[in-house]
Amino acid sequence: MLTLMRSLFAALLLLPVLLLPARALDVKLTTFTLKNGMQVVVIPDHRAPVVTHMVWYRVGAADEPMGKTGAVHFLEHLLFKGTKKIRPGEFSKIVKRHGGNDNAFTSRDYTAYFQRIAKQHLPLVMELEADRIANLQLSDKDVKTELEVIKEERRQRTENDPRALFAERLNAALFVAHPYRRPVVGWMADVENLTLDDVMRFYRRYYTPANAIVVVAGDVTPEEVRKLAERYYAPLPNTAQRPLRWRTPEPPALAARRIEMRDARARQPMFQRLYVAPSYRTAKGLQAHALEVLAEALGGGATSVLYRRLVVEEKVAAFAGAYYSGNDRDYGTFGIYAVPAPGVKREKLEQRIDAVLREVMANGIDAKRLKRTKEALTASAIYALDSQFALARIFGAALASDSTIEGVLQWDERIAEVSNADIIAAARKVLKPAGSVSGWLLPAPPALARADAAAQGRQKQEKVAP
Amino acid sequence: MLTLMRSLFAALLLLPVLLLPARALDVKLTTFTLKNGMQVVVIPDHRAPVVTHMVWYRVGAADEPMGKTGAVHFLEHLLFKGTKKIRPGEFSKIVKRHGGNDNAFTSRDYTAYFQRIAKQHLPLVMELEADRIANLQLSDKDVKTELEVIKEERRQRTENDPRALFAERLNAALFVAHPYRRPVVGWMADVENLTLDDVMRFYRRYYTPANAIVVVAGDVTPEEVRKLAERYYAPLPNTAQRPLRWRTPEPPALAARRIEMRDARARQPMFQRLYVAPSYRTAKGLQAHALEVLAEALGGGATSVLYRRLVVEEKVAAFAGAYYSGNDRDYGTFGIYAVPAPGVKREKLEQRIDAVLREVMANGIDAKRLKRTKEALTASAIYALDSQFALARIFGAALASDSTIEGVLQWDERIAEVSNADIIAAARKVLKPAGSVSGWLLPAPPALARADAAAQGRQKQEKVAP
Numbered sequence: 001m002l003t004l005m006r007s008l009f010a011a012l013l014l015l016p017v018l019l020l021p022a023r024a025l026d027v028k029l030t031t032f033t034l035k036n037g038m039q040v041v042v043i044p045d046h047r048a049p050v051v052t053h054m055v056w057y058r059v060g061a062a063d064e065p066m067g068k069t070g071a072v073h074f075l076e077h078l079l080f081k082g083t084k085k086i087r088p089g090e091f092s093k094i095v096k097r098h099g100g101n102d103n104a105f106t107s108r109d110y111t112a113y114f115q116r117i118a119k120q121h122l123p124l125v126m127e128l129e130a131d132r133i134a135n136l137q138l139s140d141k142d143v144k145t146e147l148e149v150i151k152e153e154r155r156q157r158t159e160n161d162p163r164a165l166f167a168e169r170l171n172a173a174l175f176v177a178h179p180y181r182r183p184v185v186g187w188m189a190d191v192e193n194l195t196l197d198d199v200m201r202f203y204r205r206y207y208t209p210a211n212a213i214v215v216v217a218g219d220v221t222p223e224e225v226r227k228l229a230e231r232y233y234a235p236l237p238n239t240a241q242r243p244l245r246w247r248t249p250e251p252p253a254l255a256a257r258r259i260e261m262r263d264a265r266a267r268q269p270m271f272q273r274l275y276v277a278p279s280y281r282t283a284k285g286l287q288a289h290a291l292e293v294l295a296e297a298l299g300g301g302a303t304s305v306l307y308r309r310l311v312v313e314e315k316v317a318a319f320a321g322a323y324y325s326g327n328d329r330d331y332g333t334f335g336i337y338a339v340p341a342p343g344v345k346r347e348k349l350e351q352r353i354d355a356v357l358r359e360v361m362a363n364g365i366d367a368k369r370l371k372r373t374k375e376a377l378t379a380s381a382i383y384a385l386d387s388q389f390a391l392a393r394i395f396g397a398a399l400a401s402d403s404t405i406e407g408v409l410q411w412d413e414r415i416a417e418v419s420n421a422d423i424i425a426a427a428r429k430v431l432k433p434a435g436s437v438s439g440w441l442l443p444a445p446p447a448l449a450r451a452d453a454a455a456q457g458r459q460k461q462e463k464v465a466p
Numbered sequence: 467m468l469t470l471m472r473s474l475f476a477a478l479l480l481l482p483v484l485l486l487p488a489r490a491l492d493v494k495l496t497t498f499t500l501k502n503g504m505q506v507v508v509i510p511d512h513r514a515p516v517v518t519h520m521v522w523y524r525v526g527a528a529d530e531p532m533g534k535t536g537a538v539h540f541l542e543h544l545l546f547k548g549t550k551k552i553r554p555g556e557f558s559k560i561v562k563r564h565g566g567n568d569n570a571f572t573s574r575d576y577t578a579y580f581q582r583i584a585k586q587h588l589p590l591v592m593e594l595e596a597d598r599i600a601n602l603q604l605s606d607k608d609v610k611t612e613l614e615v616i617k618e619e620r621r622q623r624t625e626n627d628p629r630a631l632f633a634e635r636l637n638a639a640l641f642v643a644h645p646y647r648r649p650v651v652g653w654m655a656d657v658e659n660l661t662l663d664d665v666m667r668f669y670r671r672y673y674t675p676a677n678a679i680v681v682v683a684g685d686v687t688p689e690e691v692r693k694l695a696e697r698y699y700a701p702l703p704n705t706a707q708r709p710l711r712w713r714t715p716e717p718p719a720l721a722a723r724r725i726e727m728r729d730a731r732a733r734q735p736m737f738q739r740l741y742v743a744p745s746y747r748t749a750k751g752l753q754a755h756a757l758e759v760l761a762e763a764l765g766g767g768a769t770s771v772l773y774r775r776l777v778v779e780e781k782v783a784a785f786a787g788a789y790y791s792g793n794d795r796d797y798g799t800f801g802i803y804a805v806p807a808p809g810v811k812r813e814k815l816e817q818r819i820d821a822v823l824r825e826v827m828a829n830g831i832d833a834k835r836l837k838r839t840k841e842a843l844t845a846s847a848i849y850a851l852d853s854q855f856a857l858a859r860i861f862g863a864a865l866a867s868d869s870t871i872e873g874v875l876q877w878d879e880r881i882a883e884v885s886n887a888d889i890i891a892a893a894r895k896v897l898k899p900a901g902s903v904s905g906w907l908l909p910a911p912p913a914l915a916r917a918d919a920a921a922q923g924r925q926k927q928e929k930v931a932p
Binding site: 064065066067069165166169172173176177179182187188189190193246247248249251254255256257258259260261262263433434439 | 530531532533535631632635638639642643645648653654655656659712713714715717720721722723724725726727728729899900905
């Protein structure tokens with residue numbers, strides 16, 4: 001992620017910022033709801049004769065019951081098995097045979113399936129998706145086979161990567177009670193225990209038209225899409241009502257947390273601090289937008305405040321940055337990360353980070369940097385939304401997270417409105433020790449092993465103390 | 467709890483340890499299962515013409531679904547409302563009119579209801595309990611009224627007590643994924659959101675004969691109890707199968723956790739460290755028994771190793787102790803607590819605690835102390851089990867936590883078998899930083915407020931840094 005953020009920032013510097021239109025996010029879209037409750041969003045994009053077709057379900061990892069973490073992600077994999085009409089694995093093959101590609105993804109708040117394909121095949125992919133909303137057929141063998149796939153996915157992406165493990169534990173310590181504390185892929189022991197019955201119960205409850213959103217972006221008109229949606233999706237009956245989404249909210253922020261993880265595979269010490277923040281959906285006024293601007297100014301790249309202060313000027317860090325992640329339904333996260341310069345003590349690095357944060361809470365960001373940061377953020381959004389896929393995704397994600405289309409469309413205007421006073425207010429509200437976790441990933445063997453070894457060493461020469 | 471442990475220990479010193487029978491826990495009991503799956507345990511105790519009657523359900527706070535914390539405890543309260551036969555609040559009044567008393571309690575693993583009453587009224591209380599297993603009738607008004615009661619209970623016991631809040635957050639940081647991390651009373655925001663529908667779903671699923679255990683201790687014979695049980699409990703139909711109990715197990719211990727909580731109401735700094743440990747049910751061999759002996763030797767009172775070393779000899783602590791809690795179904799907890807002596811730095815106190823732990827891991831406990839500790843533990847058990855209520859409770863709790871009667875009956879023999887090698891092995895296995903949380907409760911205003919004030923102070927004299 002660090003690498004990605006840096007290269008994205010570098011790319012942004014090359015953008016012709018001055019040529020931006022006044023309303024950067026002036027996206028034309030149409031939305032309507034079918035009689036079974038399924039919402040449809042159409043985003044015309046006539047640059048090429050292709051479409052991006054997405055089906056979103058309002059169910060993510062944070063909706064899983066206790067003991068069933070990983071079930072939503074597992075179900076996503078299983079949707080590529082068969083239906084009453086189609087054999088296991090056929091779905092993607094059919095899409096491929098027609099020159100398209102397809103995939104799916106699961107987050108804390110949603111599950112989404114998509115195909116990118118020539119426009120004349122939109123009816124085909126709609127027919128395929130309509131089929132698997134209603135007619136999924138799973139055998140015990142399907143479940144057993146795919147369980148090995150997702151276990152391996154977890155091993156590869158998490159267990160084999162100390163930074164991923166560290167991020168997982170840090171996140172689990174950040175949220176005290178809310179299910180965002182659980183990994184989307186699930187805890188391994190839960191995943192191993194998932195059954196056909198578990199996933200089918202989930203499928204029937206959440207994969208129902210009233211809980212789904214279809215997004216079509218591409219070389220189509222709203223009228224064409226409406227006709228097709230009426231034909232393929234409108235006849236689908238609901239198997240359940242649209243479920244309420246109640247997740248345990250965070251209790252009041254009372255105690256600062258810390259974690260310390262030692263892993264011989266880690267190559268250098270790494271510091272991260274996370275704060276529970278409001279999300280765009282839950283924030284009051286411009287709070288989330290202010291956090292977005294603050295994170296970018298504070299730690300969005302090599303010219304940011306944290307980088308300049310800690311890496312360039314004080315030389316206490318080899319690397320430093322910050323980010324705000326505000327698109328989840330219930331909470332956002334404000335993050336700070338740093339790698340200490342060789343020989344710099346951990347306490348020292350944290351003290352210097354805290355000093356910069358105190359300054360921001362006192363004074364905010366200077367006017368020139370504020371203006372530049374807001375322009376860069378808007379440019380970054382334009383750049384990202386130049387892709388048809390990103391365009392479809394941002395609206396699907398917003399709706400599936402119970403946010404609004406208006407929230408997305410007004411984002412750039414809100415960003416432009418952010419003042420230094422907004423930034424100071426948001427920083428003081430969010431950057432509280434009691435709402436944070438600070439963590440160190442250290443490239444040493446576990447403290448335990450050392451303590452054991454030390455204890456065993458002592459055993460020879462010391463007497464029994466008690 | 468600290469006070470209680472100390473006075474219990476003091477009381478134990480007065481016990482005539484040498485007069486103990488060879489088999490301390492030689493309890494005579496009978497158990498049988500009714501045809502609907504309800505288990506019955508009879509413990510004759512003819513010292514007085516009274517009985518203790520308990521009904522246990524295998525459902526505790528750790529069985530609650532995501533977002534419904536507090537539901538099991540809430541349901542326990544609601545069982546004192548009416549049934550088809552009895553008006554709200556009548557249950558306890560009837561028991562009282564017959565000279566008895568009654569109450570209930572909820573833990574992580576079970577919910578239990580009990581009455582203590584003259585033996586001739588055993589049929590009455592059985593009839594009453596049989597009625598409320600099957601016929602609970604709740605109105606929205608009952609739920610609304612009782613919700614205020616449990617919210618007030620949480621406010622009084624937790625929100626108003628910084629040590630209780632601290633214990634709650636410490637526990638939430640100890641367990642990474644397992645639901646033992648949640649408070650039994652529930653997170654306030656979940657509790658406020660509980661509905662009649664939530665509790666009735668729970669009631670139907672868990673309050674069913676196959677999921678219940680009846681324990682009768684007192685002036686009765688197994689034959690009498692069997693007849694009554696056949697009459698009152700055997701006819702009850704099951705509304706559900708006995709539910710499986712799957713709770714997310716803890717992922718591997720990878721990262722030491724810390725919390726720091728500041729509360730102006732706290733009167734002195736307090737340190738606690740908790741380790742995830744096996745429970746009696748999950749431990750291998752003598753591991754849990756060894757932890758019990760270790761905790762008692764290390765921190766069971768003013769003559770314990772920790773107290774002697776830290777308080778008496780080194781004078782770094784005003785108070786210090788340790789305990790092992792091993793009766794829960796899935797995990798135990800090994801805890802250490804200390805209050806620093808005035809002027810002693812926090813780091814210093816922790817270093818000295820760690821030094822004692824390292825010695826224990828290296829050398830265990832000396833032979834004389836080991837013998838004395840094991841005798842004291844057994845004496846303590848005898849002392850506790852002299853009460854009819856405690857006797858009924860220990861077997862009910864064991865069975866409702868999916869443990870066995872044999873485990874309880876053999877406890878004293880196992881304790882007697884614990885060797886110093888067992889203690890060293892258990893200590894090395896359990897006392898690992900990566901499986902622990904360390905916490906400080908500090909009597910200062912929140913760090914945040916101070917940081918804010920400091921930042922605002924600086925605002926006047928400092929220039930904008932970025």
